[in-house]
Amino acid sequence: MPELPELNPVIHGKLRLALLSLLIGVEEAEFTWLRSKTGSTDGNLGAQLLKLEEAGYVTVEKKFVQRKPQTLYRMTEAGRQALTEYVQALKQLLGGAIGG
Amino acid sequence: MTANDEEMELKDRLSLIENMIAEGRRTTESWAWTFVFWGLAYYVAIAWTVWDQWPWAWLVTMASAWVLCWAIIRRKHKNQPEPKPATTIGRAIFSVWAAMGVSLALLLPALGLSGRFSQHVFVAIVCAMLGVANGASGMIIRWKAQIASAFVWWAATVAACFGSDDQCTAVFLVAIFFCQIVFGIYGMVCEARLRRQRGAIHA
Numbered sequence: 001m002p003e004l005p006e007l008n009p010v011i012h013g014k015l016r017l018a019l020l021s022l023l024i025g026v027e028e029a030e031f032t033w034l035r036s037k038t039g040s041t042d043g044n045l046g047a048q049l050l051k052l053e054e055a056g057y058v059t060v061e062k063k064f065v066q067r068k069p070q071t072l073y074r075m076t077e078a079g080r081q082a083l084t085e086y087v088q089a090l091k092q093l094l095g096g097a098i099g100g
Numbered sequence: 101m102t103a104n105d106e107e108m109e110l111k112d113r114l115s116l117i118e119n120m121i122a123e124g125r126r127t128t129e130s131w132a133w134t135f136v137f138w139g140l141a142y143y144v145a146i147a148w149t150v151w152d153q154w155p156w157a158w159l160v161t162m163a164s165a166w167v168l169c170w171a172i173i174r175r176k177h178k179n180q181p182e183p184k185p186a187t188t189i190g191r192a193i194f195s196v197w198a199a200m201g202v203s204l205a206l207l208l209p210a211l212g213l214s215g216r217f218s219q220h221v222f223v224a225i226v227c228a229m230l231g232v233a234n235g236a237s238g239m240i241i242r243w244k245a246q247i248a249s250a251f252v253w254w255a256a257t258v259a260a261c262f263g264s265d266d267q268c269t270a271v272f273l274v275a276i277f278f279c280q281i282v283f284g285i286y287g288m289v290c291e292a293r294l295r296r297q298r299g300a301i302h303a
Contacts, residue, residue, distance in 0.1 A: 017113060021120030026185040033185055037123055087117060094110050 005089035008082055010055045015040055015048045020057060020083045023075040028061075031071040049073060057082055130176075132287025134169060139280025146273065159209060172234035193237050199231040223260040223272045227253045230279065245286060249279040 009016055018038050023029060035045050052058045057079030060071045102197035145161035148154065207225065211217040231253030238246030260268050 012113075014113075014116065018116055018120045021117045022123060024251075025121050025123075026187050029185040037120070083117075087114070088112055090114055094107065094114070 003025055005092055007093070010057070011082055011086045013048065013051075015044065016052055017086075019045075019048060019052060019073075020075065020079055021027045023058060023073060023097050024080060024083060028074045031073070034073065052077060052079070055079075055082075130288070130291050132284050132291050135280050135284030135287060137169060137172075138165065138282075139276050140279065142276050145274075146269070152268075155212065159212075162205075167264060189240060192240050196233050196236045196240075200229050204229055219265050220260055220268050223268050224257050225274060227257040227260055227272070231257060234279065245283065249283045252279050 006053065011020060015038060019034060022034060022037055031045070031049075034040075035042065038045065040048075049060070053060055055078075057076055059074050059076055061074070063070050063072070068092070141161060145158045147160060148157040204226065208217075208222065211221065211225075231250045234246050234253060235250030238244070238248075238250055254277055256271050259271045263271075
């Protein structure tokens with residue numbers, strides 16, 4: 001019987017998983033947009049995004065647009081790869097669970 | 101945690117990923133109103149042309165509609181609490197419609213100025229172009245209703261090449277009604293439904 005894969009703990013957090021899934025579909029996203037899509041609080045969202053940034057899964061860019069601060073997040077190639085592997089592992093685990 | 105709970109949890113994660121990917125890719129801007137707006141603009145242009153017989157009625161109506169549409173979009177963007185992120189899909193769809201707009205804006209006045217304009221050619225070109233734009237957009241976002249709309253435009257393109265002038269106008273009016281007004285209202289209903297389906301995710 002093949003060994004079941006481990007799930008990446010950085011991605012496994014529900015909010016971090018939602019953030020990576022959101023970012024994979026867009027070129028870049030503002031902090032406020034991510035907040036509105038996830039319904040999360042500023043503090044929690046900031047903390048989870050920091051974890052993703054530390055893992056190298058997202059990059060952050062801070063700039064001013066019309067004198068207003070803007071924080072933009074982009075998914076990195078490593079993040080894309082990690083999410084793909086996570087989904088594969090999840091499907092493999094589910095296959096194992098369904099198969100008994 | 102039982103095996104069943106664990107399985108539910110994993111399925112929940114998978115469904116979260118699917119929903120978020122769809123949410124991120126979805127062009128969350130409200131665009132369906134533009135179909136209704138342009139449908140009404142076409143009706144105004146047709147009515148003006150029929151009643152006044154002024155050859156530039158179409159050009160003036162379309163130019164005015166462009167300015168008004170641009171002003172509404174600008175105003176909507178200004179009032180948005182947070183700007184929507186750019187997506188490759190969004191840019192692809194915008195490119196298709198922009199290219200169609202430029203093509204029509206160049207071709208139709210050129211046909212008028214060269215004296216090679218005819219009602220049948222005009223309706224056939226507009227219907228074909230709208231068929232291309234709706235077909236391409238529908239295939240990009242895999243929206244069957246928009247692909248169906250493209251087929252109506254293509255059918256109108258073929259029909260516009262035959263019959264009398266009155267029949268040609270009738271074909272155009274019917275195509276506008278179904279593909280702009282009805283489809284636009286349907287799109288607005290779908291957008292409203294999507295806006296209601298939002299929930300919160302916690303770590």
